[in-house]
Amino acid sequence: VSLPEHQPFPTTGIRLTRRGLLLTLSASLVAACTPTTPSAGGSATAVPGAPAPTARATAASGANVSTGGTLRLPISIDPIPLNGVISNELSSLLVRRVLFSYLTRVDPATKQAVPDLATKWDVSADGLTWTFTLRNDVKWHDGQPFSADDVKFTFDQILDPANSSVERSNYLDVSEVVAVDPRMVRFQMKNPLMSLPIITGATVGILPKHLLQGKPLRDATEFNNVMPIGTGPFKMKSITSGSDVQLVANEAFYRGRPKLDAVIFKIVPDSNVVLAQLKSGELDFATVEAGDLAAVQNDPNLVLKEYPAPEWWYYVVNEKNSLFSDKRVRQALVYGLDRDAILKAAALNHGVSMTATIPSALSDWYDASLKPYPFDVAKAKSLLSDAGWMPGSDSVLQKAGQKFSFKISLDNTSAARKQMAVLAQQYWKTLGLDPTIDELSRTVWAQNMTNRTIDISVANTPSSWDPDTQRRFYLSNAGSNFGQYSNPDADKLLNAGVAETDTSKRKSIYVQYQQLVYDDVNAIAGYYPNELRITAKKLQGLPDLPIRDVMTYMDQWYFQG
């Protein structure tokens, strides 16, 4: 179900007058109340229908332009448990991004790790010892001081196999975390892990030792489900199951009080309703699918921002399947796709064609000298015949009595992935192949991926801002190596890349890697998408970072006008 392409109902006239009226009303009401209302903690939304009266009132009076207001943004399910060691589900993650703080976060311009809880970090020449220096002005939401013990505690929880932490696989190279003194943490490594500053900023908010020590981490505790205590810019006020999560500004936040007074995560399960609520002014922020853009694009109260997402959309190809073990066959599959047409159909051109598996958003690492494989049916056919595939009596390619028949698997939750599957089927049929589409429920599809029982599967994968993410997907026998790609040269480069402490040498290693897998086809290229962010026009102060990262800057978001 999606909204019609053009707006079905005229929306001028009435709304403008109503808004105008409310604006005047609320401004005067708040102005009248201001002297008697304590400004701290902010009961900013006292006037129903006027989302940010304080901001407007102060803007009008010309004082601090940017303090106050309640931000409303959607999540799709109850974000429980709110504990990063045991949950990496998206709704929970988005809330945790503002409740908790991380050792590092991502710089909007360079996409490198920059200080958050840690003020600086160093790595020894052999790459086996990382030292993080911590801020000394950080307090938990309950007023207790934050220290290196909390960092050690958090990583100990992740590394303890008994907790079966969702983040453990990120830190398998860590042997021990030591609190050297209250302001210094040392990571002792089994193997060098140059991606550590980025990974720790992306994955795990630091947990309070004084509240969690000795308690079972996975249970439905008060901390996990009701009242998590973090160090982030906003602190928990209430969770209502199926309805909303309310946060209020942390007055004692170490970078200064956040500009917003409060944040409400509304649980909105239906994406059509997210669009409607953006239009009706009930939400201030959301990321949307390209296909939904038409419904919100021309609204005068909303702003669209798009930027490259660190993500790649592609076809997993099972290289242990004899059909696909020959490099020439995999190349033929790429040459045979009109990927401009696929980018247009699946992402409405909001993205760029893919080359190798490191997304172009990682601009420091991306090898821009590579060009996407062109759409070249003749080349594809000749590669297939070089590989020994000849047309049979039914014009389907055959080799040694085996027909080139295979399944394109996908899960049934995304229109874009469906487009990718349908188009690929058409293009590959013209090469004389016999693909069928196998559309599965999400859990079944995920199970097939985990069990490696797919032939070709449509997939999209988010990357961290460090190219080391590749190791998890394309190192021989890696946990998420769904296509069972295995190339000793690629393995060598990936292992060298994560261990190289010299940044420019690291870069050249990943350039070599990209050139290798581009030619060897570790995955059948699709595209690198843009993330599409819709915000209320009055919402300002957001850096151009994808949703997971932009949340770590929420202390700077503000309403204007």
Add this chain to the structure above:
Amino acid sequence: VQRYLALRLLHALLVVWVVATATFTLLVLSPGGPELLLDPSMSAEDRATLTHNLGLDQPVYVQYARWLVGVAHLDLGRSFGTRQPVATVIFERLPATALLGLASLALALGVAVPAGILAARRQGSWLDRGLMFASLVGLSIPSFWLAIVLILVGAVTLRALPSGGMVTPGEPFSVGDLVKHLLLPTIVLALLTMAELAKYTRSSVLGVLRRDYVRTARGKGLPERTILLRHTLRNALVPVVTVIGLLLPRLVGGAVVTETVFSWPGVGRLSVMAAFQRDYPVVMGVTLMVSVVVVLSSLLVDVLYAYLDPRIRLG
């Protein structure tokens, strides 16, 4: 009567057990598994630990027996996702569903019964035809479509009503705010029931109006009002009570589509999410609760029958 009730309760228990067992079997047989275990970044070792902690490494019959024993002790287990007790999860959501269900039932009854009676009284008139056409339309409109249209008109175009949720988060609770949020989902949920009920009421009243005793009453010269209220309605509404009884489970089971589109924090949405995530204990818990309510409400209908129509005997 006691013997009858005891028998019926035993019967009800049996039905509930069959439903629960069937649900369990379906869950076990359905491909895929709990979402929690499908995270591709999880190592095989961590997956095994988690599987063990959830008790999913046990043979199916052990899992089944454990669940049954739990139920016998009024323990529905814990949600895979949130680790909360299933009963807590359900009871958190139940008031919202009951409120929406009651409001829509009230709206449906308030409109449908008078409309049905009116249509029957003026059988064949334009009013009758108009009402019956309206109820046909009501039966045919898909609720997700109606819900989206109402949101677009009420919330986006007119900006008069909120497009979802039960209250405006962040604002102090007020009845007015609740009613505003309740209005659109109530209309969507009531429409189908309303249309069904109007048709039932009409045909039932028509049937009674043709009966001999109504003709006798007319012959005695009683006013139409008395005939309708004293002689017709009580008899005509017996079948309507049946329909209402069958609708009761909706009050606790929730309306899946309506609750999802309107972000209504109810049981219906809970059960859909649980099914998507293969959160077995929650799916089983909701199924169990709804099947209990279904058998109890059909029992209630039978008892009410006997009360409304003395010719019907229990036993």
